[in-house]
Amino acid sequence: MKTFQYLRPASLAEALDLLARHGPAARLVAGGTDVMVDFKKNGLEADILVSLRRLTDLRYIREGNGQVHIGGLTTLRDLERSSLVARRIPGLADAARVMASVQIRNVATVAGNICNAAPSADTAPPLLAAGTQVRLVSPAGSRDIPLDQFFTGPRKTIRRPDEILTEFVVPIPSGPYSQAFWKHARRKAMDLAMVSVAVHLELEDDLVTCRQARIAHGVAAPTPIRTPEAEERLKGKKITPELLEGIGEASCEETLCRDSIRGQAWYREEIIRVMVRRMALRALERCRMGRPA
Amino acid sequence: MTRDRELRYVGRPIPKMDAAQKVAGRAQYIQDLKKPGMLHGAIKYSDQVHARILSIDASRARKLPGVKAVLTGDDIPLIPIGFMKDNLALKKGKVRQYRDEVAAVAAINSEIAREAVDLIQVEYEPLPAVFDPEEALLPGAPLIHETDAKGGPNKSNRLKLPWNLVCGDVDAGRAASTHVVEDRFSTTWVAHCCLGASGCLAEFDLSGNLTMHSITQIPYLAQNDFGAFLAGLGLEGKNVRILSTTIGGGFGSKLDTHVYEFIAILLAHKTNKPVRMIFSREEEFLAQAPRQPTRIRIAQGCDQYGRLTFRDVDMILDNGAYTSWGATTPSVMMVPISSLYRVPNVRYKATCVYTNNLYSQAMRGYGNPQATFAIESITDQLAEAAGIDPLEFRLLNVNQPGEITPQRFRVTTCGLRECIEGVADKLGWAEHRKNPKKARGFGLGSLIHVGGGARVYKSDGHGMIMRVDDFGKVTVITGGVEIGQGLETIIAQVTAECVGVLPEDITVVKGDTSICPWDVGTHASRAAFVSGNAALAAGAKLKRKILELAGPMMRVDPKDLDLRDRMVFSTYDPEEAMPLDKVLRKAHFTAQGTVLTAEHFYDPPNEMLDKEFKGNLSCSYAYGATGVEVEVDEETGQVEILKYIAAHDVGRALNPLLLKGQVYGAALMGTGMALTEQLVLKDGKVQNDNFLDYKILTALDALPVEPILVEPVDEAGPYGAKGVGEPGCVPVAPAIANAIYDAVGVRIRDLPITPEKILAGLKKKRGGTL
Numbered sequence A: 001m002k003t004f005q006y007l008r009p010a011s012l013a014e015a016l017d018l019l020a021r022h023g024p025a026a027r028l029v030a031g032g033t034d035v036m037v038d039f040k041k042n043g044l045e046a047d048i049l050v051s052l053r054r055l056t057d058l059r060y061i062r063e064g065n066g067q068v069h070i071g072g073l074t075t076l077r078d079l080e081r082s083s084l085v086a087r088r089i090p091g092l093a094d095a096a097r098v099m100a101s102v103q104i105r106n107v108a109t110v111a112g113n114i115c116n117a118a119p120s121a122d123t124a125p126p127l128l129a130a131g132t133q134v135r136l137v138s139p140a141g142s143r144d145i146p147l148d149q150f151f152t153g154p155r156k157t158i159r160r161p162d163e164i165l166t167e168f169v170v171p172i173p174s175g176p177y178s179q180a181f182w183k184h185a186r187r188k189a190m191d192l193a194m195v196s197v198a199v200h201l202e203l204e205d206d207l208v209t210c211r212q213a214r215i216a217h218g219v220a221a222p223t224p225i226r227t228p229e230a231e232e233r234l235k236g237k238k239i240t241p242e243l244l245e246g247i248g249e250a251s252c253e254e255t256l257c258r259d260s261i262r263g264q265a266w267y268r269e270e271i272i273r274v275m276v277r278r279m280a281l282r283a284l285e286r287c288r289m290g291r292p293a
Numbered sequence B: 001m002t003r004d005r006e007l008r009y010v011g012r013p014i015p016k017m018d019a020a021q022k023v024a025g026r027a028q029y030i031q032d033l034k035k036p037g038m039l040h041g042a043i044k045y046s047d048q049v050h051a052r053i054l055s056i057d058a059s060r061a062r063k064l065p066g067v068k069a070v071l072t073g074d075d076i077p078l079i080p081i082g083f084m085k086d087n088l089a090l091k092k093g094k095v096r097q098y099r100d101e102v103a104a105v106a107a108i109n110s111e112i113a114r115e116a117v118d119l120i121q122v123e124y125e126p127l128p129a130v131f132d133p134e135e136a137l138l139p140g141a142p143l144i145h146e147t148d149a150k151g152g153p154n155k156s157n158r159l160k161l162p163w164n165l166v167c168g169d170v171d172a173g174r175a176a177s178t179h180v181v182e183d184r185f186s187t188t189w190v191a192h193c194c195l196g197a198s199g200c201l202a203e204f205d206l207s208g209n210l211t212m213h214s215i216t217q218i219p220y221l222a223q224n225d226f227g228a229f230l231a232g233l234g235l236e237g238k239n240v241r242i243l244s245t246t247i248g249g250g251f252g253s254k255l256d257t258h259v260y261e262f263i264a265i266l267l268a269h270k271t272n273k274p275v276r277m278i279f280s281r282e283e284e285f286l287a288q289a290p291r292q293p294t295r296i297r298i299a300q301g302c303d304q305y306g307r308l309t310f311r312d313v314d315m316i317l318d319n320g321a322y323t324s325w326g327a328t329t330p331s332v333m334m335v336p337i338s339s340l341y342r343v344p345n346v347r348y349k350a351t352c353v354y355t356n357n358l359y360s361q362a363m364r365g366y367g368n369p370q371a372t373f374a375i376e377s378i379t380d381q382l383a384e385a386a387g388i389d390p391l392e393f394r395l396l397n398v399n400q401p402g403e404i405t406p407q408r409f410r411v412t413t414c415g416l417r418e419c420i421e422g423v424a425d426k427l428g429w430a431e432h433r434k435n436p437k438k439a440r441g442f443g444l445g446s447l448i449h450v451g452g453g454a455r456v457y458k459s460d461g462h463g464m465i466m467r468v469d470d471f472g473k474v475t476v477i478t479g480g481v482e483i484g485q486g487l488e489t490i491i492a493q494v495t496a497e498c499v500g501v502l503p504e505d506i507t508v509v510k511g512d513t514s515i516c517p518w519d520v521g522t523h524a525s526r527a528a529f530v531s532g533n534a535a536l537a538a539g540a541k542l543k544r545k546i547l548e549l550a551g552p553m554m555r556v557d558p559k560d561l562d563l564r565d566r567m568v569f570s571t572y573d574p575e576e577a578m579p580l581d582k583v584l585r586k587a588h589f590t591a592q593g594t595v596l597t598a599e600h601f602y603d604p605p606n607e608m609l610d611k612e613f614k615g616n617l618s619c620s621y622a623y624g625a626t627g628v629e630v631e632v633d634e635e636t637g638q639v640e641i642l643k644y645i646a647a648h649d650v651g652r653a654l655n656p657l658l659l660k661g662q663v664y665g666a667a668l669m670g671t672g673m674a675l676t677e678q679l680v681l682k683d684g685k686v687q688n689d690n691f692l693d694y695k696i697l698t699a700l701d702a703l704p705v706e707p708i709l710v711e712p713v714d715e716a717g718p719y720g721a722k723g724v725g726e727p728g729c730v731p732v733a734p735a736i737a738n739a740i741y742d743a744v745g746v747r748i749r750d751l752p753i754t755p756e757k758i759l760a761g762l763k764k765k766r767g768g769t770l
């Protein structure tokens, strides 16, 4: 059986140092819920696992400077239980609630979900729709990257092997806004999305006219994606169900759905059309129910 | 049967006796079993679906340190195994399915064993393959087996195992019908998904006797199969002892002896060491055998009043590459086909076909869920054609107590009417018919199943021995197999009740063929029925012996004595009493004293089907009805089950807690089969060998199941009970399919009912294209 070294650095600096020292032989592990599956299924390519579990100061959710800051080591369960997330990033709260199971959510992290970069990563569409930036730290310094430039292919990102994702920065719009996320799956837990849809709407004070919109999808392309043309078509328009029909169609046009054992392309497209409309309406309703303070 | 006195333990919701052990992790599963010097077995499976084996090179595997034996088909005698003796433990000549076992390794640990397996190289010459059972029947289709078990040539892939039932005159029935509907349905591969993966541990003693640590549902038939195998190995007449560990779920997956078990025997024989073989979860999907898929053509008619006139069913079963007991599921499919509702003219033909698919086997319901899917779907279609409400239509044709069905089943009690009415009432059927809500639908499905054993084998018997010790503790030695259904608890309740002690006084000893008397196996929902009846008879004998000993001690005629709650007392004067343990010690510790045992072999008075497939298969028949309310999302095709009512005619609920457990579990299993579960095979290859892509339902998908227990106490059963292990999952799929049709007018004929199929149906209905 394949054996590996398991290192548990106590600080970010130490972790970065280990990564730099061991190069591609080392692999980061946070909650391990992707890494261990990989390990069992495909055999691990790395000889050294560098655990981030002791970096507890990377586990936080806080608000400041008109932004929400989420530490990379924050668990999905933390997201689910955070009133700040529920209020400020409701789409992300929607996602956390329908991921895996409570047991997995207790250990799985946001950075792990994003860095694993599965097309089905459920936190990706809501974070994309929220306009998130990720902070990557390496011994050479740190850089902030918009999440929509982070994914480069299925399970591929622009992250260099010596970088650690330390923080997600989510802007808080100044005007009224809300979000909603839909995961389309065959069962209610322990499932991956057949396709998923996140909608972020910012409104004028009339609560009808769209100031800005972002629409993002999981499993609709080789990576989680935004559909900018559809977003653009919403801008400045009064939002109605009829308008949203067209937006769903437009958003669908920008996807690359395919057939797989988990679902057929035609069905995925159908769901995108329907759910873009429904999630936009849900976001609209949330916005009207209680403007985020 | 039951006297008028109040029952003390039977009928009580007593928790499962082994539950705490399991929850605390104390139960010993096959995976926990270790023996000194034990080796670990692993299997090399074919990576070709149909091919000649040109050569096997195991030299590198043999040289790997830690490897103790490597076997291929060339190293072992040809010993045919399986229900039709069409299989070999290690294949010789050719492979017929992806999972075919071509070599096996025993090594000092499982990692080395698996590594060795990967070092084995097999050269194949591919052969044309066939995956569609209907294509496999066409002339010129590739032959899966060139010869039959006797060596005679096979002309086609049709199994020499025809199923033909004719009752009355179907053509005349059809001619006399006012309404006739015909349709086709299909069901697919469904995996048992036992939480405990398969495994065994084989060990020989120095005289060549075999002990098999096993999780089988049929220890005595397994003993027979393994004995025959030993004879093939030159160990004729040696003893075979089956020792059962705790079994992590059966559901019909352990009704056959399996290839991996024979391989473990071969490796243990070769190495003269205990060999344990444990499946991974992936192997559980790839190398176990799923529920037999079916293609069903069915026609059914009724007269102008809605009374059924005939039912005509033609079915093809995809056997896969080899034959298991699953090929006999048509014998149980006949039960609903001939006898669900009163239908005078019935014809049923089933053809089992070899293909290069995974070979399949029986699963909970033994074919009944597949057959009932077609029957109960077409019953709704016929009701609609006749313009009759589906509830009314069912009640019009409902089975009656005392009737003799066309297949010559002698119905004793029958609570089907109460079941259907109870379900309809709880669902709010009448209100729904008056004010249907948009995209909401109601659906019904009824069931009949064997409830009093089923003579599918020469004996349907169950042996039991009881002994009572000096302290009044009773040991019950049973041939029955506990697969989690609660057999032990039921035996303790019935024994305590009929002997006159407390359930906690009972120790149930099981799972050792050298100690426990014969039983045909845990199948056909029979365990509580047969073991309960055996316990009643053995318990009565034991009690009589106790009272006969107590009589002289108490100077009371034994006829006037009774035993209850550990106390022997005079029925005339209950004050005149003597504690049971005292009686027993007094009897034991005298010169030429005595200790007490009693035994009983219960073989139910049911009949094996005759040449025409007729006869009273079971002593009683279990009935039931499931009703659901669904909501269909017309834009996504997703189905939500809002209400789920399951009524069961159980004769008597021996233990309502365990009984409802069976109903809840069956509801989830049946709903999985209906909506989400499907082993996906592409050209014979399993595509979803894991719980991510094989979708059994989760705790969050749990349904709001409301059980209704109908108890028309049945003379044949222990305290009136009928079997209930399988029935719950029988009518689920048609009830859901009927509700979906009621909601949105789309009828799904192929399981599972996915949102894609519903949405495609809706689009077609609206006249659009995909």
Ligand SMILES: Cc1cc2nc3c(=O)[nH]c(=O)nc-3n(C[C@H](O)[C@H](O)[C@H](O)COP(=O)(O)OP(=O)(O)OC[C@H]3O[C@@H](n4cnc5c(N)ncnc54)[C@H](O)[C@@H]3O)c2cc1C
Binding pocket: A027, A028, A029, A030, A031, A032, A033, A034, A035, A036, A037, A052, A072, A073, A076, A098, A099, A100, A101, A104, A107, A108, A109, A110, A111, A112, A113, A114, A115, A116, A120, A121, A122, A123, A163, A164, A165, A166, A190, A191, A192, A193
């Ligand atoms: C049963 C089960 C159910 C699941 N259900 C879902 C689901 O519903 N939806 C879903 O999206 N996912 C699901 N997953 C996948 C997984 O749980 C999530 O992707 C999870 O968020 C991964 O987080 P982790 O901390 O466990 O990551 P890990 O497995 O520890 O790491 C994942 C990857 O990210 C890298 N990594 C981790 N942390 C960092 C960091 N800070 N900086 C840089 N790289 C890092 C690792 O090197 C690795 O490549 C499921 C997994 C299981 C086992």
